[in-house]
Amino acid sequence: MLITLFKKQVSELLSNMLGGKPLKEGFFSIRMMIYLLLGFYLFILMFRVFYGMAASLCQPLVEAGNDWMYFALMGIMATFIGVSGSLFTANSTIYHARDNEFLLSLPIPQWMIVFVRIAMIYLVSAVFEIMVMFPALLLYFVIGKAPIWALAFQMVCVLVMPVIAVAVACLIGWLSAVINSKIRQRAIFSVFTSLAFIGVFYYVYWNLYSYINLIIANADAVGGVMRIALFPFYQMGLASAGSPIAFVIFVAMMAAIMAIVVSLVSSNFVELAAKTQTVAKRKIKTTSGKTNSLFMALYKKEFQRFTSSTISMMSCGLGSVMMIAIGVTCMFAGEWIIINFMGMSKGPDENLPLVAMMVVCMMAAMNTITASSISLEGKHIWMLKVFPISPWQIFKAKIAVHVVITGIPAVFCTVAFAVAGKTDLITMLYMIIAALIFVCFCAIVGLQCNLRFPNLSWTNEAQAVKQNMSVIIATFAPWGMLIILAVVCAMMRIMGDPVTKCLTASMALVMAVMCLQINSLMKRGAERFMEL
Amino acid sequence: MLKIEHLTKYYGEKLAVDDLSLHIKKGEIFGFIGHNGAGKTTTIKAVCGIHNFEEGSIFVDGISVKENAIACKQKIAYIPDNPELYEYMTGYQYLKFVGDIFQVEAAVRWPNIQKYAELFGLWDDLAQPISSYSHGMKQKLALIAALMHEPQLIIMDEPFVGLDPKASYTLKTLMREICDEGKSIFFSTHVLEVAEKLCDKVAIIRGGKLVRSGTMEEVKGDASLEDVFMELEDNHADHAV
Numbered sequence: 093m094l095i096t097l098f099k100k101q102v103s104e105l106l107s108n109m110l111g112g113k114p115l116k117e118g119f120f121s122i123r124m125m126i127y128l129l130l131g132f133y134l135f136i137l138m139f140r141v142f143y144g145m146a147a148s149l150c151q152p153l154v155e156a157g158n159d160w161m162y163f164a165l166m167g168i169m170a171t172f173i174g175v176s177g178s179l180f181t182a183n184s185t186i187y188h189a190r191d192n193e194f195l196l197s198l199p200i201p202q203w204m205i206v207f208v209r210i211a212m213i214y215l216v217s218a219v220f221e222i223m224v225m226f227p228a229l230l231l232y233f234v235i236g237k238a239p240i241w242a243l244a245f246q247m248v249c250v251l252v253m254p255v256i257a258v259a260v261a262c263l264i265g266w267l268s269a270v271i272n273s274k275i276r277q278r279a280i281f282s283v284f285t286s287l288a289f290i291g292v293f294y295y296v297y298w299n300l301y302s303y304i305n306l307i308i309a310n311a312d313a314v315g316g317v318m319r320i321a322l323f324p325f326y327q328m329g330l331a332s333a334g335s336p337i338a339f340v341i342f343v344a345m346m347a348a349i350m351a352i353v354v355s356l357v358s359s360n361f362v363e364l365a366a367k368t369q370t371v372a373k374r375k376i377k378t379t380s381g382k383t384n385s386l387f388m389a390l391y392k393k394e395f396q397r398f399t400s401s402t403i404s405m406m407s408c409g410l411g412s413v414m415m416i417a418i419g420v421t422c423m424f425a426g427e428w429i430i431i432n433f434m435g436m437s438k439g440p441d442e443n444l445p446l447v448a449m450m451v452v453c454m455m456a457a458m459n460t461i462t463a464s465s466i467s468l469e470g471k472h473i474w475m476l477k478v479f480p481i482s483p484w485q486i487f488k489a490k491i492a493v494h495v496v497i498t499g500i501p502a503v504f505c506t507v508a509f510a511v512a513g514k515t516d517l518i519t520m521l522y523m524i525i526a527a528l529i530f531v532c533f534c535a536i537v538g539l540q541c542n543l544r545f546p547n548l549s550w551t552n553e554a555q556a557v558k559q560n561m562s563v564i565i566a567t568f569a570p571w572g573m574l575i576i577l578a579v580v581c582a583m584m585r586i587m588g589d590p591v592t593k594c595l596t597a598s599m600a601l602v603m604a605v606m607c608l609q610i611n612s613l614m615k616r617g618a619e620r621f622m623e624l
Numbered sequence: 625m626l627k628i629e630h631l632t633k634y635y636g637e638k639l640a641v642d643d644l645s646l647h648i649k650k651g652e653i654f655g656f657i658g659h660n661g662a663g664k665t666t667t668i669k670a671v672c673g674i675h676n677f678e679e680g681s682i683f684v685d686g687i688s689v690k691e692n693a694i695a696c697k698q699k700i701a702y703i704p705d706n707p708e709l710y711e712y713m714t715g716y717q718y719l720k721f722v723g724d725i726f727q728v729e730a731a732v733r734w735p736n737i738q739k740y741a742e743l744f745g746l747w748d749d750l751a752q753p754i755s756s757y758s759h760g761m762k763q764k765l766a767l768i769a770a771l772m773h774e775p776q777l778i779i780m781d782e783p784f785v786g787l788d789p790k791a792s793y794t795l796k797t798l799m800r801e802i803c804d805e806g807k808s809i810f811f812s813t814h815v816l817e818v819a820e821k822l823c824d825k826v827a828i829i830r831g832g833k834l835v836r837s838g839t840m841e842e843v844k845g846d847a848s849l850e851d852v853f854m855e856l857e858d859n860h861a862d863h864a865v
Contacts, residue, residue, distance in 0.1 A: 376716050383729075
């Protein structure tokens with residue numbers, strides 16, 4: 093029965109990835125090729141970052157005989173990344189899957205349903221953690237002193253370690269479910285938790301190398317604290333360095349944690365998964381409210397859809413959060429941001445408007461609101477088809493929500509950069525317009541991707557919002573445009589053109605592409621929408 | 625009010641509706657009957673503009689669905705068999721949204737919401753999120769949203785599924801009143817007794833093909849609608865053998 097449930101869950105995941113095609117056919121499809129390419133790109137990206145971290149830790153710790161500490165520290169980082177990868181999906185995967193009621197009606201033990209759901213969270217965490225640990229193990233293989241058979245311990249440890257990330261993600265998911273079932277504004281707790289996590293994540297990331305230096309300088313003291321406060325990671329470190337006893341302890345601990353998580357989540361799974369939200373009964377006071385224009389009605393509906401879902405807000409609006417956070421930081425520590433975040437090590441120079449625009453555009457490209465907006469219609473899509481409105485009117489509302497949610501933080505962040513870099517007012521205006529045009533471009537790319545790769549039959553929102561081809565392409569495609577813009581601007585600067593001219597050329601290029609996109613959306617996009 | 629001429633619809637290579645023609649006049653309640661998978665919902669969805677169709681034409685009040693879908697949709701209200709509504713809205717917000725989409729004037733919109741919400745006993749629940757509604761409540765909300773903009777043609781797919789006996793009775797009475805005002809109703813059902821009592825005309829579809837159509841008397845004669853339906857099913861089974 094457990095295997096059947098696993099098969100169902102995995103086939104659901106593959107079906108989402110392959111757009112409903114059978115595995116044999118879908119495996120050799122263009123879609124699969126794109127996945128592999130993007131996966132490879134992400135792997136290289138992560139490898140670069142974490143190889144750098146591992147390289148700064150490995151040599152000094154191994155030379156000091158603190159091999160275990162190297163593995164433990166990399167393990168902590170991997171767990172952190174693993175949690176960040178699964179945090180937003182735990183709640184929706186476990187408690188809000190659409191087939192929960194169906195599965196509960198079947199003669200399946202509850203713990204099995206929970207176990208399979210948790211296994212999917214484990215898979216996501218494990219992928220992230222492997223990307224962190226692979227460079228770490230590779231480097232240790234070259235530099236380290238542990239016996240060769242310790243490699244087997246290391247690999248097993250990497251495979252069982254995601255259990256810690258699963259436990260953290262499930263705990264937060266469970267807390268969200270409990271609190272959400274009691275309050276009307278369901279998204280508040282989840283949003284605050286997620287924002288706090290993102291804040292900590294980026295704070296640690298930007299200060300990573302100063303922490304590493306601090307750890308290396310005080311290795312003995314830090315090691316002493318870790319032995320007690322981070323006992324599982326201490327055991328994992330010892331096991332990876334070749335201790336069979338520590339290996340047994342660590343694996344047993346992970347098995348125990350998994351068993352505890354499954355039994356805790358199972359204990360009130362029915363209560364939370366099948367619960368209808370209990371809110372205080374309110375009566376309607378009047379029916380003489382204002383009426384809205386067609387556009388406003390669709391816009392408000394899209395906006396309400398976005399704000400009603402934590403996973404949408406946190407996954408599709410991450411760029412806005414970053415732009416606000418960076419903008420605020422820039423107001424107080426402008427120079428630090430210019431040097432560390434924008435990579436201008438010598439401080440602001442005349443290229444700052446171009447670099448600032450690129451940085452803002454990169455963060456704006458992280459927002460994938462339109463890229464999941466068609467999929468999120470799900471089974472409701474019949475309404476939009478039945479209403480007396482054209483697909484273009486629907487598209488406009490979806491694009492507008494993306495532009496407002498991304499555009500306002502983009503303008504704020506651009507202004508903060510411009511002020512920190514003491515840019516003149518005219519150039520600042522150029523920067524703002526360029527950023528806004530790019531935001532519109534991203535919105536349209538996202539919508540086109542989602543029309544091409546929609547997923548209307550999702551069983552939990554995470555599948556529509558994160559595990560979707562359109563979202564992945566919409567995240568990376570604008571980066572392609574940014575590379576082209578960077579090359580164009582760099583060449584123009586070499587030829588001695590002023591920054592404002594580079595910005596104008598960038599705007600013209602993006603606008604030209606956008607005109608083609610809009611034309612395609614109005615014709616082929618509209619047809620495609622009606623075929624869904 | 626609704627003219628379907630030689631409608632043909634394929635799903636891939638499978639023929640779902642085969643050369644179907646129907647004519648529904650103003651003031652008529654038209655029942656659409658058939659076994660599961662006969663092509664009822666496909667026909668209904670083609671009329672509503674949800675599905676494209678390969679051959680034939682559909683006219684709503686003289687306007688072609690293919691050529692001017694939006695003008696047709698303005699005159700139609702569609703109620704599906706399983707109303708999946710926006711669960712993140714309250715009932716009131718949903719009605720307001722539909723009112724805005726159809727650009728229903730405030731002077732028409734609010735009295736209609738109040739009238740139909742009280743009629744279906746949903747008034748006290750309109751401020752609640754749709755996610756807390758039962759299937760029947762969602763069905764009632766979809767009915768109120770459909771009636772609010774005073775459509776000329778109401779298309780319903782299994783409208784009585786999920787409704788409690790009182791709401792079911794209210795809907796039947798309302799259907800007759802609406803048609804007496806000169807509007808038309810086209811609905812599919814499996815409840816033959818309801819169709820027999822309620823419909824002015826009826827059509828029976830089998831395997832995508834229209835097998836019988838006309839006034840209730842023309843279709844059933846002295847027998848019951850159930851007898852006629854079963855007889856047609858048996859004939860088909862005999863031919864198949």
